[in-house]
Amino acid sequence: MKHLLSTLDLSRADAIRILDIAEEMAAVGHREVKKLPALRGRTVVNLFFEDSTRTRISFEAAAKRLSADVINFAAKGSSVSKGESLKDTAQTLEAIGADAVVIRHWASGAPARLAATDWIDAPVINAGDGTHEHPTQALLDAFTLRTHWAKVRGIQSSGTDLTGMRVSIVGDILHSRVARSNLWLLRTLGAEVTMVAPPTLLPVGSGSWPCKISYDLDATLAAGTDAVMMLRVQGERMHAAFFPNAREYSRRWGFDDARLATLDAADSAATIIMHPGPMNRGLEISSGAADSPRSTVLAQVSNGVAVRMAVLYLLLSGDQQRPAGN
Amino acid sequence: MSNTSYLIRGARPLGAAPADLLIVDGLIAALGAEAAAHAAAGGATVIDARGQIMLPGMVDLHTHLREPGREDAETVETGTRAAAKGGFTAVHAMANSNPVADTAGVVEQVWSLGKRSGWVDVRPVGAVTVGLAGERLSELGAMADSRARVRVFSDDGICVHDPVLMRRALEYVKAFDGVIAQHAQEPRLTEDAQMNEGEVSAVLGLVGWPAVAEEAIIARDVLLAQHVDSRLHICHVSTAGSVDIIRWAKERGIKVTAEVTPHHLLLTEELVRSYDPVYKVNPPLRREADVMALRAALADGTIDVIGTDHAPHPSEAKECEWAQAAMGMTGLETALSVVQHTMIETGMISWADFARITSTTPAAIGLLADQGRPIAVGEPANLVFVDADARWIVDPYAMATKGRNSPFKGLELPGKVVSTFFHGHPTVLDGELNTPVPTNGDL
Numbered sequence: 001m002k003h004l005l006s007t008l009d010l011s012r013a014d015a016i017r018i019l020d021i022a023e024e025m026a027a028v029g030h031r032e033v034k035k036l037p038a039l040r041g042r043t044v045v046n047l048f049f050e051d052s053t054r055t056r057i058s059f060e061a062a063a064k065r066l067s068a069d070v071i072n073f074a075a076k077g078s079s080v081s082k083g084e085s086l087k088d089t090a091q092t093l094e095a096i097g098a099d100a101v102v103i104r105h106w107a108s109g110a111p112a113r114l115a116a117t118d119w120i121d122a123p124v125i126n127a128g129d130g131t132h133e134h135p136t137q138a139l140l141d142a143f144t145l146r147t148h149w150a151k152v153r154g155i156q157s158s159g160t161d162l163t164g165m166r167v168s169i170v171g172d173i174l175h176s177r178v179a180r181s182n183l184w185l186l187r188t189l190g191a192e193v194t195m196v197a198p199p200t201l202l203p204v205g206s207g208s209w210p211c212k213i214s215y216d217l218d219a220t221l222a223a224g225t226d227a228v229m230m231l232r233v234q235g236e237r238m239h240a241a242f243f244p245n246a247r248e249y250s251r252r253w254g255f256d257d258a259r260l261a262t263l264d265a266a267d268s269a270a271t272i273i274m275h276p277g278p279m280n281r282g283l284e285i286s287s288g289a290a291d292s293p294r295s296t297v298l299a300q301v302s303n304g305v306a307v308r309m310a311v312l313y314l315l316l317s318g319d320q321q322r323p324a325g326n
Numbered sequence: 327m328s329n330t331s332y333l334i335r336g337a338r339p340l341g342a343a344p345a346d347l348l349i350v351d352g353l354i355a356a357l358g359a360e361a362a363a364h365a366a367a368g369g370a371t372v373i374d375a376r377g378q379i380m381l382p383g384m385v386d387l388h389t390h391l392r393e394p395g396r397e398d399a400e401t402v403e404t405g406t407r408a409a410a411k412g413g414f415t416a417v418h419a420m421a422n423s424n425p426v427a428d429t430a431g432v433v434e435q436v437w438s439l440g441k442r443s444g445w446v447d448v449r450p451v452g453a454v455t456v457g458l459a460g461e462r463l464s465e466l467g468a469m470a471d472s473r474a475r476v477r478v479f480s481d482d483g484i485c486v487h488d489p490v491l492m493r494r495a496l497e498y499v500k501a502f503d504g505v506i507a508q509h510a511q512e513p514r515l516t517e518d519a520q521m522n523e524g525e526v527s528a529v530l531g532l533v534g535w536p537a538v539a540e541e542a543i544i545a546r547d548v549l550l551a552q553h554v555d556s557r558l559h560i561c562h563v564s565t566a567g568s569v570d571i572i573r574w575a576k577e578r579g580i581k582v583t584a585e586v587t588p589h590h591l592l593l594t595e596e597l598v599r600s601y602d603p604v605y606k607v608n609p610p611l612r613r614e615a616d617v618m619a620l621r622a623a624l625a626d627g628t629i630d631v632i633g634t635d636h637a638p639h640p641s642e643a644k645e646c647e648w649a650q651a652a653m654g655m656t657g658l659e660t661a662l663s664v665v666q667h668t669m670i671e672t673g674m675i676s677w678a679d680f681a682r683i684t685s686t687t688p689a690a691i692g693l694l695a696d697q698g699r700p701i702a703v704g705e706p707a708n709l710v711f712v713d714a715d716a717r718w719i720v721d722p723y724a725m726a727t728k729g730r731n732s733p734f735k736g737l738e739l740p741g742k743v744v745s746t747f748f749h750g751h752p753t754v755l756d757g758e759l760n761t762p763v764p765t766n767g768d769l
Contacts, residue, residue, distance in 0.1 A: 008529070087645050107649035108520075108531040109601030116600065117645075130649065132531030177531060204536065205528035 003115045003124040004311055007135045007185035012161065015188055018310050019143050020158050025313070026306035028065060039068035042099040042316055047089070048127075049075040049105040054277060055127050055137075058301070059102045062308035068316075071098070086110065090119040098122050100316055108132035108177075123315040131175050136311060137276055138181035140304040142189060144274065144296050145227055147303075152226070152270045163190030168220050169211075170196040171231035171253060171284050174203050174242075178276045179231060183211055196220050198253060200242040217253050221263065229274040230255050230285045246283055257288040272296050330750060331368055333361060336376035337711055339701050341677035344376065349707040352750030357703055373755075375711050378744055379677055382685040383415025383446075383708035385697050387478065387507070387585055388561060388633030389658065391417070391448070393439060394432070395424025400638040400728045402436065405658070406445035408636070408727035410753040410762075412658040413710035413743040416447035416689065416697045417636075421458070422483045428453035428464035430472040437474035444762030445753050449692055452476040454495045454506060458484050463495060470502040477693045480507035482561055483608070485543055487513055492547060496556035505557040505583075505691060508547050510568070511609065515539035520649060522595045522610040530598060532648065535610045537565040544568050548575035548582050559691060560584040562635050564609035566619035573628045583691050585633035586620050588664035589655055589733055593617075597733070603644045603651030604733050607637070624683060625674040631688045634661045638729025656729040660720060662712065663739035670714075671740060677714075696749070707750040716742035726759060 001014055028034055044063040046056050056072065063070045073093075080089060093101060100123045103111045108130030115124040128134040142162065149165050150157035167186055173179045173195050186193050193211040195202065202213065214220050221228070233249065243249045250256065255273060263271055273285075273294045281287050290297060332349040339345055339357075347354060348361035348370060356364045386409065392400035402419070409417045419436050421427035427436060433450035440448020452469035456462045458481045469476040479499060486492045486508060495506050516539045521527050523534020544560055548571060551558035560572065563584045575582045589607065594614050597605040605611060623629040637654025644651050665684070669675045675683070689698025699705040720737050722730040746754040751763045 085642065085646055105647065107647040109649075110647040112601045113647055116602070130531050131533075180529065180531060203528035204523050204534055205525035208525050209528070 001314065004135050004315065005112050005115055005124065005126045006133045007138050007181045007188070008133070010135070010185065010188060012188050015139070015142070015185060016159065016161060018139055018307065018314065019146055021310040021313060022139070022143050022303070022306040023158055025309035026303065028309070029302070029306060035065055035067060037067050038313055039063065039066040039316055043069045043071060043097060044100045044102060044312060045071045045073055045093050045098040047073045047093065047101050047103045049080065049103070049110070050128070051076070052104050052128065054301070055104060058304045059127060059308050061305045062312055065305070065309055066312055068312070071096070086114065087117070087119050090114055094120045094122065100125060100312060102127045104128045106130055125311060125315065128177055130177065132177050133181040134177040135181050136304070136308050137178050138185040139311070140300055140307040141182055141229065141274060141276070142185050143303045143307050144300050145191070148272055148296070149226070161189040162186060165191040165227070166194070166225045167191050167227045167229060168194045168196055168225045169229045169231065170217060170255070172201045172233045173197045173206065173231065174201045175234040176231045182229065183209060187211070194220055194225070196253065198243050198249070217259070221259060224268070226270055227272050227274055228255060232276065232278065233280055233284050250283055254284050254286070255289045256286045260286070260289045260292060260294070263294070274300060276300065331370035332373055332747070332750070332752065333370040334373045334375045334380070334711070336374065337378045337380035339380045340681055341379050347380065347701075349747065349750045352707055354701065354703055354705050354707050357701070373745065375744070377713065377715070378711045379714050380701060381677065381681050381710050381712060382698055382701060383710050383746065383748065384413045384662065384684040385688040385692065385694065386414055386417040386634050386636070386658065387559070387631060387688045387692060388482070389417040389419055389636045390422070390638065390654070391419040391436070392638065393423060394435060398640050402439035402448060403443045404726065404728045405636070405638070406440060406443050406448060407759055408656075408658040408725060410445040410746050410748065411726045411743065411759055412660070413662050413712065413746055414446050414658060415708035415710070415746065415748045416449060416694055418449045418451050418478055418692055420482045421451045421453035421480060426453050426457050427451065428456050430465065430468040433469050433474040433476050434472050442765055444765055446748055447694065447697060449478070449694065450474045450476055451482070451507065452479045454479045454481045454486050455491065460484065460487055460491065463491065463498065466495070466498055466504065467501065470504060477502070477504050478507055478559070478691070479504055480509065480561065482507065482509045485509050485511040485513060489546060489550065493550050493554060496551055496558060497554045500556050503557075503693060505559050507559040507561050508543065509561050510540045510543035510547070512539040512542050515542070519610070520606070521598045522612045524595070524613065526595045526598060530601070532598070537567050537612070537616070540565055540609055541567040541571060544571050548572070548580050551582055552578065552580045555581070557581045557583070562587050562590065562609055562633060563620065563629055564590050564612050564616060566616045569619050569623040569628055573623070576628065583630040583687070584628070585631045586624055586629045587633060587635045588657055588661045588668070590620055591617060591624070591668040592664055593733055601648045603646065603648050604655070604731050604735070606648060606651050606653050607655050608653040621668060621672070621674055624669060625679075630683065631691065632661060632665055632684050633688070634658050636727070638727050639731050641730055644731050654731065656722070656725065656727050656732045658727060659725050660732060660734050660739065662743060663718070663741045664734065666714065666741040667739055707747050709747040710743055711745045713742045713744050714740065716740070718742055
């Protein structure tokens with residue numbers, strides 16, 4: 001694995017290897033000294049063409065816990081805003097001596113483009129590109145799901161996949177890179193996926209995706225699901241009327257207190273509620289649901305650092321040594 | 327006999343039996359055995375064309391020469407050199423230059439630059455609306471009356487979306503037998519569109535350009551053309567649904583013609599998975615089923631002509647993220663080979679059909695008197711000689727166009743243009759550019 005661009009081309013073995021190493025990395029986070037020397041002397045560049053404090057901080061924390069040097073490059077206010085091209089920026093990073101480039105870009109395919117050209121030789125990690133993919137988010141979601149699924153089944157999570165797990169991804173699928181990356185990865189790991197959204201927020205062509213499609217959240221919940229992954233309604237990407245108004249959206253597709261109560265009444269103890277953040281409370285998710293014991297929102301954030309440590313470690317060090325070995 | 331005489335030996339007219347051909351002072355002077363006899367007396371330059379196919383010079387209804395305004399991308403000089411090398415003897419220069427070709431002054435400028443260059447006939451396309459803004463009709467009559475004698479009008483790159491304006495344009499150009507060449511793209515359905523809408527765009531997270539956005543405009547415009555009994559030409563048809571509508575219209579006698587690009591006959595949206603902007607084009611590459619429907623439509627005459635939509639861009643316009651990249655591909659120097667590969671080698675059309683779709687019919691649509699003529703004594707010697715058995719690997723850096731944005735880079739294709747004769751003068755010899763027709767200064 002030279003780059004991490006997409007979960008579509010991630011094999012089951014690679015995915016499980018990343019999750020297993022992430023478990024070891026997560027243990028580091030519980031130590032008094034949360035640091036490993038694995039990437040000492042290496043330089044990781046966070047190249048962000050789009051604002052994302054949460055993802056950037058997560059990658060920064062991951063790199064620093066592995067003792068790498070981190071350079072944060074935000075396009076806003078930089079030479080990029082003066083018209084510098086991706087090619088020139090990449091070649092500058094190459095000249096500086098970047099050992100890995102973590103790229104967040106508003107354009108779908110920008111990381112793939114960077115990786116395919118000879119502009120830069122370093123591994124490229126896709127930290128979210130347009131409405132295409134966000135593979136580390138999917139990996140941290142899978143990590144969260146696997147931890148939960150192992151607990152439900154009373155087994156150790158290491159080395160296992162998600163076979164038999166039912167996951168519902170709900171909301172703005174059309175604009176969601178998280179939904180796409182999750183679908184490919186969850187299928188690779190054996191989970192059954194249902195996409196729930198208004199028809200206007202499902203891409204044309206999604207009918208051929210390896211998942212069930214539903215327009216009805218209540219019916220999906222009633223059929224039983226082990227995890228509900230709520231997606232942010234991406235108002236900033238919407239230049240047209242995708243639904244009549246927030247109230248109607250919330251009523252039909254939001255995870256509100258009433259649906260939480262239904263879940264509780266049905267004694268679906270094993271069902272967790274996920275959200276990649278940032279959340280629109282009151283729109284796609286109520287505060288009651290977001291803050292409930294079922295919610296894994298903060299665990300996802302925490303798992304994100306471990307997963308990104310695993311990815312950085314694998315891409316920069318290969319499998320030469322076990323990362324958390326004594 | 328003067329030194330403007332050429333005896334071309336042994337070429338096969340449209341792939342038929344070999345024949346000699348004598349060119350004198352820009353015209354075909356003799357054919358067959360007579361040609362050699364005449365030439366022997368006059369000392370014509372003898373060119374051995376045995377094994378080659380002789381065709382009427384190709385005519386492109388859809389070329390972007392970029393001049394004036396974007397000379398960094400292409401100039402009339404470089405674009406017409408590319409055209410000659412590709413076997414063309416006439417091109418229609420699209421109007422989306424800067425300034426836009428929406429006045430007699432600009433079209434005459436392009437026309438005179440073409441004359442001065444001397445590689446092919448340059449026929450400017452006039453903009454339908456002022457500044458391509460889709461609000462007011464351009465001075466269509468002034469452009470028609472100018473020395474450029476514009477007959478094809480198009481806002482190509484932008485759809486004439488306002489139905490009233492489109493109706494008026496169709497009606498108005500009847501005064502000088504003009505034709506409106508429509509870029510069929512419903513603008514609201516294609517806002518921010520990046521590629522064909524469907525399964526691939528859903529996976530790639532790129533905003534889709536739905537087929538219906540093309541088909542809806544074509545359906546509307548053929549009905550408008552029927553209503554006002556005018557000539558309508560559909561640029562770069564790209565979907566199977568569009569083919570069905572055009573077929574329906576033709577069956578009803580509506581005066582509609584249509585073109586397809588070579589790249590839409592070969593490439594599919596699957597290539598976009600690479601995110602390489604060399605595959606970014608408008609209309610976008612479509613599905614395999616669309617490609618097959620376009621080929622069938624070209625073979626059965628539903629689609630009338632090949633239009634290259636040659637769209638050169640400087641490298642920086644393509645060496646970037648997909649979303650930021652310019653749309654368009656070069657096509658003049660690969661058109662013949664791609665059509666041979668997709669249509670002739672598949673047995674769907676003959677070389678005679680090739681002459682019809684690349685020369686006779688486009689010349690008729692553009693009302694070019696000297697182009698697309700039969701290969702016969704007394705006719706202008708606008709000809710191309712092709713080695714159909716040759717194979718070559720496309721190298722954008724070996725091309726005459728300034729644009730390096732060929733989607734066929736690295737592909738092995740059949741058919742090479744060996745020589746091109748423009749008004750009796752060899753602009754291309756042995757596959758390489760020779761010299762342009764000397765200008766007589768009559769600009």
